[in-house]
Each structure stands twice: as C-alpha cells, then as structure tokens.
Amino acid sequence: MASSLSLRQRFALQRFFRGERYGQETIILNHRRIFILPTKEGLGFLLLLLLLWLTSANYNNNLGYLLTYLLASMAMVSIFHAYRQLTGLQVDPGSIKPVFAGDNALFPLTIKNPSSRRREVITFDHPLTTPSKVTMDPNTVQTVAILLSTQRRGKFKIGTITLVTIYPLGLFRAWTPLNFDLTWWVYPKPSIHSVPLLQSHEDKRPSVDNSDRDFTGFKSYQPGDSLKQIHWKGLAKGQGLHSKQFQYEPETSEDIWLNWQQVPGTDIEARLSQLCRWLLEAEQSGRCYGLTMPSASLAPDQGKKHLHACLRLITTYSHG
Numbered sequence: 001m002a003s004s005l006s007l008r009q010r011f012a013l014q015r016f017f018r019g020e021r022y023g024q025e026t027i028i029l030n031h032r033r034i035f036i037l038p039t040k041e042g043l044g045f046l047l048l049l050l051l052l053w054l055t056s057a058n059y060n061n062n063l064g065y066l067l068t069y070l071l072a073s074m075a076m077v078s079i080f081h082a083y084r085q086l087t088g089l090q091v092d093p094g095s096i097k098p099v100f101a102g103d104n105a106l107f108p109l110t111i112k113n114p115s116s117r118r119r120e121v122i123t124f125d126h127p128l129t130t131p132s133k134v135t136m137d138p139n140t141v142q143t144v145a146i147l148l149s150t151q152r153r154g155k156f157k158i159g160t161i162t163l164v165t166i167y168p169l170g171l172f173r174a175w176t177p178l179n180f181d182l183t184w185w186v187y188p189k190p191s192i193h194s195v196p197l198l199q200s201h202e203d204k205r206p207s208v209d210n211s212d213r214d215f216t217g218f219k220s221y222q223p224g225d226s227l228k229q230i231h232w233k234g235l236a237k238g239q240g241l242h243s244k245q246f247q248y249e250p251e252t253s254e255d256i257w258l259n260w261q262q263v264p265g266t267d268i269e270a271r272l273s274q275l276c277r278w279l280l281e282a283e284q285s286g287r288c289y290g291l292t293m294p295s296a297s298l299a300p301d302q303g304k305k306h307l308h309a310c311l312r313l314i315t316t317y318s319h320g
Contacts, residue, residue: 018160019177027091033176034086042171075171082174085165088115096184101153105184107146120167150186153315158182187311190280191273218242255300256282256289268319275314283307
C-alpha cells in the first residue's frame with residue numbers, strides 16, 4: 001500500500017509508469033496514486049503564455065497581462081478538475097479465465113464512483129489491448145472488460161493497466177498506473193486437424209458372456225432381441241413369445257493414457273496443439289484419462305479440474 005512506502009519508493013521513477021503492485025484487493029484512488037503532467041498541447045499552451053507575457057512586458061500592455069493571467073488561471077483550474085476525475089474511484093479487479101492461444105482473454109475491472117460528481121471520459125489502457133473509454137454518472141458502479149490479446153502459450157502476468165483522463169481542456173494528463181500482480185493462463189491452441197488417438201491409447205472393453213449375468217425375469221419379445229434370449233420352452237407351452245432379461249454388470253473400460261512421446265510430428269507447437277485437442281476429446285468422452293509428459297505425469301481422472309491441470313502441464317512444456 002502507498003501509506004507503507006518509504007520516501008525513496010514513493011519517488012522511484014518506475015512507480016510513475018508501472019505503479020504499485022496489487023492483488024485482488026479493492027484499490028481506492030487517492031492523491032498518492034494520481035500523477036499529473038502537461039500534455040503536448042499543454043506544453044504548447046505554456047509556451048504561448050510565456051510569449052504573451054514577454055510581449056505584454058515588452059510593450060507594457062495591461063490588456064496583454066490580463067489575457068495572460070486569465071489563460072494561466074484557466075490552466076491551473078484544469079489541473080484541479082483533471083485530478084477530481086480520478087480521485088475517490090474504487091477499483092475491484094476480477095479474475096481471468098484461461099484461454100487458448102489466439103483467443104482474447106477477458107479481465108474485468110469493477111469501477112465504483114461513490115461521489116455525487118459525474119466522471120467524464122476516463123481511458124483504461126494496457127499494452128495488449130485497444131484503450132477502453134467510460135463515463136460514469138454519480139453513485140454508480142460499472143464493469144469495464146479489458147480484452148487482452150494472446151499470441152502464444154504460457155503463464156503471464158497482467159501487468160500495468162493505466163487509468164487516464166485529460167478532462168476538461170486536454171492541457172494536462174492525469175493518470176493512475178495499477179500494476180496487478182495477477183497471472184493468467186494461455187493454453188496451446190487446439191489442433192484443427194482431427195488425428196485419431198493411437199490404438200495404444202484406447203483400451204478395449206472386455207466382452208461379457210451371458211453366464212456372467214444375473215437372470216432377472218422375462219419381458220415381451222421386441223424385434224431385435226437376440227434369438228439366444230428367447231424363452232423357447234414358454235413358447236412351446238403356449239405362453240407367448242418372451243425374452244429372457246439379465247442384469248448387465250456395468251462395463252468398465254480401462255483408462256485413456258495420453259503420452260507426449262506418442263504424439264505424431266516433429267514440430268513442438270504442433271504436437272502440443274494435437275495433445276491439447278486429444279485432452280478436450282478425452283474429457284468429452286466421459287472416460288478417465290491420464291497424461292505423461294517428460295517433466296511429470298498426471299494420474300487418470302476426469303472433470304474440469306483435471307482437464308485444466310493437464311492443460312497447464314502441457315502449457316509449461318519446455319523443450320530441452
């Protein structure tokens with residue numbers, strides 16, 4: 001927090017651009033987190049004021065002095081209004097769900113304006129996205145969706161998101177850098193080519209003979225019933241055509257094992273993409289599946305938690 005920073009840390013240059021580190025806590029913007037500097041237009045405006053003052057001094061022109069000081073006072077007031085656009089805002093960071101390479105990740109920021117002042121155009125800027133602009137009415141809450149573009153797999157930090165305003169005159173830029181120490185996952189992009197699992201990955205189910213089944217009674221014959229299940233003795237006695245019913249033991253299938261060494265191809269990223277697709281298909285099959293990579297192995301299991309654990313394992317794969 002800013003209140004615990006030393007004097008040296010408060011004036012460190014990187015703090016003005018990268019900001020302090022934050023986690024999931026609520027951030028309240030105050031004077032220690034807001035910085036203000038002139039824009040390019042503001043520097044030009046200051047140069048104009050200097051020229052006006054020099055001209056007025058050279059010709060001893062009172063109207064020139066009046067115009068110079070009037071414009072200077074407007075610039076000073078704009079600093080105060082720029083600061084008021086950001087101060088008091090409360091920022092609550094959300095969490096980013098994992099995505100596949102090439103997709104956009106969504107980082108939600110909930111912004112609360114607890115004051116009775118309207119907040120004019122505020123820009124949310126990040127190196128991986130197009131800036132988003134919002135205007136907030138008094139005593140409102142708004143969620144800003146920061147779209148982060150992804151190009152490659154890996155585990156990344158969100159980094160710094162900067163809140164910026166140049167209201168009201170565009171002469172001064174007030175900004176707050178928020179350096180979120182939060183991570184997000186980008187999984188390998190699933191292969192678009194459907195390559196079937198190798199036969200060694202799929203374990204066949206054992207056949208079950210009628211002798212291993214428990215007899216439960218008879219039912220009326222239905223077209224398609226096996227001739228071996230027809231109750232011929234009852235038919236001979238004139239009792240009608242019936243089929244025998246048996247209780248089937250649940251067929252247990254062995255687990256699917258996905259092994260990095262058995263993925264076809266030589267290109268690492270292409271093999272990871274294929275393995276990613278196999279993991280998604282294995283999860284959809286409803287069967288338990290395990291994963292073997294050079295660095296570690298995961299025992300067979302199923303469910304979203306297990307799927308994400310497998311995807312994280314292949315994401316962190318490093319050749320050599």
